[in-house]
Amino acid sequence: MAQMDRADGHRYFEGLAVAHVLGGLDDSEGRVFRAHLLDCADCRARVGELRAIAHDLADVERDEHRVRAAQVIETKRRESDDADDDLEEAPPATRVSRFTVLGGLLFLVGLSLWNFTLHGEMTQLETDNRNLVRAGVVRETGTSWRSAITDASVQGVVKDDGTDFVVSVDGLDPEQRYGLYVKDESGTTAYRFYFGPSEEGRLYRLFALPDDADRLLISDPEDTGDSPAVPGSEPSGDTVFEASRP
Ligand SMILES: [Zn+2]
Structure with a gap:
């Protein structure tokens, strides 16, 4: 979450660059x-890149000035030599060059906006990737919770390392919405998460471990008239998976 807030806040500075x-x-x-x-x-790196591009554009513009100045002198010389000569006039060249510079600037702005979008997407991908790696570590090295499978088709593992817990459950119905609830010792819901499983009927996800987490259950909610049924703030319907913290 903090990561995402940072990315949102940072977008403001990216726009200023x-x-x-x-x-x-x-x-x-x-x-x-x-x-x-x-x-x-x-941002320092970004500003450096943008400066380099702007500098190149300024060089191009300076060269065009030089060529144009040479053309004007050449035109004057020829005019004095031969007034009837059909020469290209200078103004079109000026117009073309202005369009070149304007196009260059638009290109620069477009390129950098595109870069920032990519940068934002990369940041999100890196966050997702870190979460997956972390989930893998907790899955490998964490402490297993005792699972009580209440639905024959559903199998799962819950592990925690004191900071995070990972839930890996298979055999869920991909069409269905489920509620995941973490209860503390007093039976109060300390955390809830509503989800639809993957196409393979799986939930594999890392969560922050609530301090006094004691039990986890996944419920297939009672029919509420919505299709599929929507999970509520407390478990309802059938509990399809349950695990308790050792
Ligand atoms: Zn920055």
Whole structure:
């Protein structure tokens, strides 16, 4: 969760990076962004890349100026040499060059926005990947909960390492919605999670372990008139899987 909040908050700075390079930030935004740059290596790298592209574009523009200036001199010389000569006029060249620079800037902005989108997606993928790796570690090394299988077709394992717990359950109905409940010793629901299993009828997921977690149950909720039936804040209907913490 904290990871996702960070990504959302960071998007604001990513948006400022382009404006910063193009000199479009006002004083207060500029100060905020420069302060952020001091402790964000990602944004420093990004600003460096954008500066390099902007610098290349400026070089292209300077070269075009030089060519145009040479053309003007050449045109003047020829005009004085031969007034009847049919020469290309300078204005079209100016227009073309302005479009080139504008196109370059639009390309720069588009490229960086696309980069930021990719960057955001990568951050999410990295988070998902870390969670999967962590789930694998807890699955390998964690303490097993005693499972009481109440539905013959459903099999599962719950393990925790004191910080997180991983639930791996097979044989669920992919069409069905289920409620997962963690109860504490007093029987109060400490955590709940509603889910639809994967196409293979599986739930494999890492959760933060509530402090006084004692028992986990997965229920196939009572028919509520919705299709499929929606799980409620407390278990209802059939308990299809149950495990207790040793
Ligand atoms: Zn940053």
